[in-house]
Amino acid sequence: MELVEFKSINWNKHIVLLKQAQELGFVGASDVNRHLESSFLFYQCIKRFGGEGGINTLMDIGSGGGIPGLVIAKLLKHTKILLIESSKKRSSYLNSSISYLGLSSSVSVFAGSVQTYKSKFAETRFNVGTARLFGSLPASLECLAPLIADKGTVIISAHGSDEIIKNRSFDYALSELGVDFVEKTKFQNHWFWIFKKVHEADKKYPRTKREIKTDPLFEIVRNIE
């Protein structure tokens, strides 16, 4: 699907929800069409990189007002999607949005942190994991990778074109989390980081929010454009 076709889909219900979410402060204040298009870029990444591991199941962490999860859900009707959101207000907003959009058969919400989810459902794995503006690249990767199935795909969109210092800490992080770095790709002005799951992550991941913040698994150089 190209952007023109994406734009020809009726997104009115999503736009209503996005505007409400903006008023509630759950979604950034920029033009709602930009949020839709950013979600479309996730969809393109899933189509391009998600082949080998399949796309039967997808988890989106830190879903906030539903970007990109609720947009992807309309495009991937046969994919079971779990939105993980730690804020009570946002997770209950997500639940009512799912009903409003008629997506209850394919989308559900875990109201809690990704760390809590992992401790409760330690054996569950997803084919695809997405995170948009969840936090730093190391934090997003540490929270997603342990819950992704073998050959599955991790897609992270972060601010700017962070440059990884290609040092031992990055190689160590990849081996601890069981992923290979596939590529960093730029769609319009969004950077997407793609990783492929190649073996199980060490059981201790993801660590607590505080540990991740004070002792990130690898260093990056911030290069805001």
Ligand SMILES: C[S@@+](CC[C@H](N)C(=O)[O-])C[C@H]1O[C@@H](n2cnc3c(N)ncnc32)[C@H](O)[C@@H]1O
């Ligand atoms: C900046 S918002 C991004 C929301 C959405 N993905 C977007 O792009 O508009 C980050 C979201 O992550 C949630 N969050 C932060 N830490 C989390 C955690 N450990 N587990 C699950 N959700 C978390 C916050 O409550 C917030 O809604």
